[in-house]
Structures are given as C-alpha cells and as structure tokens.
Amino acid sequence: MDQGHLLISDDVIPVMVQNGHPLAVPGYPQQKLWQQSLDYLGMNSSSYRPLFERETKFAVPVHDRFQAEPLPLAGVFELSAAGESPVALQAISGQRFHTLFNHTYQKAMIDRIGIREWHFGMLASFVNRLPMYRLTRPEAGFSAPAQASLIYETIQHQVEER
Numbered sequence: 001m002d003q004g005h006l007l008i009s010d011d012v013i014p015v016m017v018q019n020g021h022p023l024a025v026p027g028y029p030q031q032k033l034w035q036q037s038l039d040y041l042g043m044n045s046s047s048y049r050p051l052f053e054r055e056t057k058f059a060v061p062v063h064d065r066f067q068a069e070p071l072p073l074a075g076v077f078e079l080s081a082a083g084e085s086p087v088a089l090q091a092i093s094g095q096r097f098h099t100l101f102n103h104t105y106q107k108a109m110i111d112r113i114g115i116r117e118w119h120f121g122m123l124a125s126f127v128n129r130l131p132m133y134r135l136t137r138p139e140a141g142f143s144a145p146a147q148a149s150l151i152y153e154t155i156q157h158q159v160e161e162r
Contacts, residue, residue, distance in 0.1 A: 003152070006067035007031065012105050015073055022073040022126060029066035030059050040142040075131040075158065077151060078103065081139045087146040089154060092132040097123055099132060131158060 001007055009027030016023050035056040038045050048058035078092065078099055092099055100123045101107065110119050133154060137143045 001062065001065045003148070006065055007062050008067040008071060014105075016070065017122065017125075018070075020125075022130070023070040024073045025070050026067055029063045029068075030061050033058055033060050036142055037144065040144075073126075073130065075133070075155070076100070076126075078132070078134045079147075080134060080136050082136045084138050084140070085136055086138065087143050087150060088136045089150045090134050090136075092134050096127045096132055099134075100126060 007029070008024055010031050012027060014025040014027070016025055032051060033041075033043075033048075035045055035058070038048075038058065038060075043060070045058055048060050051057045051059055076092075076099075101120075104110070104119070104123075110116050135147055135150065137147055
C-alpha cells in the first residue's frame with residue numbers, strides 16, 4: 001500500500017467465476033499486523049484494537065486504501081516460512097492442483113455441502129490458466145519489504161511478457 005497499491009484482502013481471498021474468468025473478491029478493509037510489523041512501520045499499537053485473544057496482533061483499518069470491487073485473478077502466490085532462509089520466489093510447476101486445494105479455506109466443508117465435483121472442476125480450470133509461485137520467507141525477522149519487492153517484480157515481468 002505504501003507503493004500506491006490498494007489492499008484487496010489481508011489473508012483469505014474468495015474467488016468467484018464470472019463468464020469463465022476467476023475474480024478475486026475483496027475481503028474486509030483492514031490489515032491484521034503483529035506488534036513487530038507495527039514497530040517496523042513506525043505505527044503505534046495504542047491506536048489499534050487487539051484481535052481476539054491475540055494481544056500482540058492488531059486490526060489496522062485501511063478504508064482509504066482498500067480495493068472495494070472484485071479484480072481479475074491474474075496469479076497465485078503461496079506464502080511459506082522456512083527457518084532462516086532468505087526471501088525467495090520460485091514458480092510452482094508440479095503439484096499445482098494440490099497447492100490450490102491445500103489452500104482452500106474451510107476445505108472440510110466441501111464434502112459436507114456436496115460440492116466436491118464442482119470444486120475440483122473449478123480448481124482444475126485454474127491450474128493451467130494462472131501463473132503460480134511460492135514465496136518463501138524466514139520464520140523470524142521482518143521481511144515484508146523484500147517479499148513485496150519480489151511480488152511486484154514478478155507481476156511487472158508478467159505484464160511485460162503479455
């Protein structure tokens with residue numbers, strides 16, 4: 001957001017399909033930030049309310065920097081933490097379906113409400129249409145600027161290739 005982009009969601013991004021095209025649906029206009037992130041960004045935690053049962057993670061409203069309308073889903077970035085590894089980005093080539101299914105929110109509900117076939121079909125339609133990447137960060141330390149930079153560079157490269 002500090003680079004002029006709008007937030008569409010903090011963590012969970014619903015996807016809907018309209019005329020065969022996946023759209024990222026906006027979440028709620030707030031970020032959830034740990035105290036460490038607030039400190040790094042020079043923000044005072046007393047200005048924000050703590051999240052339920054998490055006294056060091058806070059709800060930070062972003063109403064004026066929020067993307068309120070759905071956007072075309074142009075790719076997928078899987079976030080992972082790995083020990084002391086530096087921030088790195090790699091294309092996901094194999095296991096793409098598994099990656100999408102693994103990150104389905106509330107996937108235990110799929111069979112309960114009888115939408116397994118539909119859900120699998122939807123994921124299968126995304127697998128070869130969307131670029132997919134794994135963004136790895138160290139488990140400790142504040143690496144958000146490096147992560148954002150890699151994501152932005154990757155998106156710019158995708159746009160230039162079109």
